[in-house]
Amino acid sequence: MNGAVVRGAACALSLLMLAAVVGNSSAGGKKVYKSPQEVFDAVIKAAEKDDIKTLLGCVTANSRDQLAGGLVLIAGFMKAFAKFAKEEDKARLEKLDKVLEKHGLTEETFKKLEKDDKKVDLNDSEQAKQAILSLAKLVKDRDGFILEAIALMDKKDKKGPFEDLVGANPMLKEVKIDGDAAKGTLVGKKDGTEVSHTLEFRREGGSWKVEMPQPQKKKNKK
Numbered sequence: 001m002n003g004a005v006v007r008g009a010a011c012a013l014s015l016l017m018l019a020a021v022v023g024n025s026s027a028g029g030k031k032v033y034k035s036p037q038e039v040f041d042a043v044i045k046a047a048e049k050d051d052i053k054t055l056l057g058c059v060t061a062n063s064r065d066q067l068a069g070g071l072v073l074i075a076g077f078m079k080a081f082a083k084f085a086k087e088e089d090k091a092r093l094e095k096l097d098k099v100l101e102k103h104g105l106t107e108e109t110f111k112k113l114e115k116d117d118k119k120v121d122l123n124d125s126e127q128a129k130q131a132i133l134s135l136a137k138l139v140k141d142r143d144g145f146i147l148e149a150i151a152l153m154d155k156k157d158k159k160g161p162f163e164d165l166v167g168a169n170p171m172l173k174e175v176k177i178d179g180d181a182a183k184g185t186l187v188g189k190k191d192g193t194e195v196s197h198t199l200e201f202r203r204e205g206g207s208w209k210v211e212m213p214q215p216q217k218k219k220n221k222k
Contacts, residue, residue: 036184061204063210096149102148166189181203183201
């Protein structure tokens with residue numbers, strides 16, 4: 001898979017591409033965030049501490065599934081290009097194979113995914129999103145898979161939350177709550193230019209959580 005699906009996966013993973021940290025899964029946890037601003041602040045603080053477990057507890061269940069699906073997607077790419085890997089990367093790929101096997105993602109699984117990919121219109125953002133969510137369904141213990149897969153990432157891939165969208169120092173403004181949903185505006189700077197992006201929130205189990213941002217469509221140049 002590539003194109004729109006890759007862009008969706010990259011956005012989904014922007015929250016979790018931190019340092020290689022792994023532990024027992026406690027996504028969701030008992031922490032209750034009483035407002036969108038509170039959970040946003042928790043995401044920023046968790047990122048500073050490389051606390052992936054807390055980050056998982058800050059996102060919606062749907063977003064968690066997007067993260068899991070995005071990681072399956074990236075794992076598929078890594079396996080596809082394994083023969084071109086540098087010697088220092090081979091040990092990590094071997095560990096990746098063990099993680100994938102542990103979570104039921106076999107060679108047969110990825111071969112089937114390659115065939116199914118031809119049925120997806122990669123230029124359709126909704127189909128791209130559904131493709132990633134369908135990958136998540138292949139994994140039963142999605143929290144555990146996310147934590148173990150993140151631990152294998154190269155530290156050079158480390159990024160701050162929302163960095164792909166609005167740069168390294170995001171701010172949340174203009175939050176509007178409507179029942180169990182809310183929207184705010186992410187504001188920041190990228191390449192010296194002020195940028196903004198809509199950020200959505202959902203109240204789940206009595207706690208506000210972040211809905212993973214979706215990639216914005218690129219405007220066609222006239």
